[in-house]
Amino acid sequence: MINEELKVRKIVKDPQLSLKQIAAYVSATVSAKEQILKKSKYPGGYIPRFYEMSRRIVCDAFSANLDDYSIYYDQLEREAARLKKEALAHPVEKDEYKNRVCSASGLDALRRMSMQLEGVLDNYILNSNLTNRKNALSIEGVRIGAMADILLYGNGGASQVGFLKFNFTKAPMKEAEAKATLYILRTFFEEKKGLELNGSDCILIDVFAGRIYKAVHSAHVKDSVIMACQEIKRKWDSVSLEPTE
Known part of the structure; x- marks a missing residue:
């Protein structure tokens, strides 16, 4: 059979x-x-969410409601560096790597918008x-x-x-x-x-x-x-x- x-x-x-x-x-x-x-x-059984780490980090940071926004961007820089370092422990084809690398690039991109976001x-x-x-x-x-x-x-x-x-x-x-x-x-x-x-x-x-x-x-x-x-x-x-x- x-x-x-x-x-x-x-x-x-x-x-x-x-x-x-x-x-x-x-x-x-x-x-x-x-x-x-x-x-x-x-829908497939699996949906990649390569930027969810960056979304969570940004939402948590901004929700601190600090008066000095430079503190946020310093934090995002540190978090991006942490994610890039953590990614190295995983194979490049795995989501554990991609999630961290993509989220780190998202944090870096938002930091580049700091002047545009000023006052918004x-x-x-x-x-x-x-x-x-x-x-x-x-x-x-x-x-x-x-x-x-x-x-x-x-x-x-x-x-x-x-x-x-x-x-x-x-x-x-x-x-x-x-x-x-x-x-x-x-x-x-x-x-x-x-x-x-x-x-x-x-x-x-x-x-x-x-x-x-x-x-x-x-x-x-x-x-x-x-x-x-x-x-x-x-x-x-x-x-x-x-x-x-």
Whole structure:
């Protein structure tokens, strides 16, 4: 008798995308959209998170709310050096190596933005939001992850007035991606948390590109996200791993 191993692949029944996936989908080509849908409906068992160490380090550092931001950047420099040193203990093809090297490069890239960031966060009290990974929003029947990295508080810390999101991918975000990301996060806080947020307090930092984006009220951005979600909802049941003809 020949024993055959049956591999069962996870199938997501209802439309569900990450924040990064839906933001990319908005301005993606037809073939790129197809790949995004396949990865969303049939996710693999393993998802690399090569910049999560840098995200956690930055969120923890900024949440200290020190008046002198140079202390933050000195800390990020030390943490980057530590990660590079730790990486040497692991084979270069292993995630233990890649996670540390990528996160170290992310910290170095954020340090290079120190002049751009000067004054941007001075009027807020910052609190890490990384424990709320299940934050999500439903748009046109599509569930979308909606986790900000840091919550921004005003009025001496009495009330949330905004949020901060980092993008650590080396490929620069398209402007349409950044606008869609900010729209979705802002909508989450307004609809789910009952907040009224000013666009200037809704901030996305594209770290490697060295760019800072802020949310704007735009019917075009809203419509592009809604139309993308309607398309995803319509196509979801027909998404297959089989190659299209």
